[in-house]
Amino acid sequence: MVTSRGDPIDICDDEGLAVRIRPPLACYANYFEVGHNAFEFLLDAGQITPESGEIRLMSRIAVSPVHAKLLARLLARSVDQFEHAFEPIPDLTEEGDDGADFELTSPGEFERRAIDARRRTIADPARAPGKPVSNER
Template structure:
């Protein structure tokens, strides 16, 4: 009788999260390619750090999952500004960046003071 490998008892660490404020989507007959990047206003450059390639079926599924998450977010936290109606959405994004670092520091301090803010549990999620 072959021996069984015991189940992994150590949890895997979550992959490192990268901030994204710029992305491009392209496609061909077989796949969708999504480049995730960070726009750096001080140098007016874009640094692509990840590319996702997926099938058209999975791209459509991603769109539906993201749409559901956005609707749930807006129900919990209020409406998100619609940048698609702006003359130049990038101008609106850039206008939000000057205090980004201060907002990030405040969020980190709040997470340290209240760890539940860092990893909120979603009680509405079906299991």
């Protein structure tokens, strides 16, 4: 068993001996695919190389629809907490784009949107990295 923060803890094995359990190593991911069928959601995580557009998928997680909805809520809450504590995160969708087809974009389009979002952040001094965020909501 591992704590919610990922700290290792000691547990007893079948013979009553203490065993130290460590959390898995983290892998960086900057590319995601999400699919679903009637029974599960499939979340693929990987890395994209912007220069070549090469994608290397590293992990697939399958979750039930109920757990997918819980994960979506948890992630949304975590993003809100991050933005409240640090700064707004740039939005990769185009102006006036609701993002409905965002998952269908090519790797090149994904990278172009990421670059554009970074440029918008830099161009808007109120959203520049490191600038304190107002607690007003």
